[in-house]
Amino acid sequence: MTAMIDTPSPNFDERRLPVSMLVLHYTGMIDAASAIARLTDPEAKVSAHYLVAEDGQIVRMVDETKRAWHAGKSYWRGIDDINSASVGIELVNPGHEFGYRPFAEAQIDALVPLVSEIVQRHGITRGNVVGHSDIAPARKQDPGELFPWNRLAKVRLALPRPTRNLMDPHWSDAGFLLALQRFGYEIADTLAATVAFQRRFRPELLDGTIDGECRSILLALLLPKPQGDD
DSSP states (O other), rough: OOEEEEEEOOOOEEEEOOEEEEEEEESSSHHHHHHHHHOEEEETTOSSSEEOOSOOOEOOOOOOTTTEEOSSSSOBTTBBBBHHEEEEEEOOOOOOHOOOOOOOOOHHHHHHHHHHHHHHHTTOOOOGEEEHHOOOOTTTTOOOSOOOOHHHHHHSSSOOOSSOOOOOOOOOOOHHHHHHHHHTOSSSHHHHHHHHHHHHHHHHHOOOOOHHHHHHHHHHSSOOOSTTOO
């Protein structure tokens, strides 16, 4: 793994929960320097455990034993103090506001071994490697529809998009949303939750429509899997 640069952030406190998830973000700022300045500014009250620059350089900002402030108001699989239960990684990318673009190869090449070490260290399951938009669908879009989840899925560090033997369960919209809640999402804002699911598992069409493809993908994700494979 690429050597890390230590750039400590003062924005952290003590965890209240064991680590059980990993959350990926994009910085959503014009460049890496601006993002690092904000993540280390005590007035900003935001931080992450790691930042991965577009050239693959990894910056360590908060020790994993501490609670970084990256998730905000969020929820996943019954947990609403995501900061306490997660490791947060920021990927330098201008985001939707400043010219969203594909993530650099060097950046993803550095991210994969970093994620691998973190999930092994904490026993994080693939289903708990998530994006900021998954845990805060009404507020966030990152890391966005251009993030290459397939790169993580190929090495079993994230859930793959189901593509085989898909069957439409013909749920009503309400049935789909209940299944989405069972999978892990907060569904108070039903449109936002649906778009967040699409952004993660059907990124080519983010229309918020609960169609047969969305229902089929979600059903496949909910089908029983081997132990420890969720």
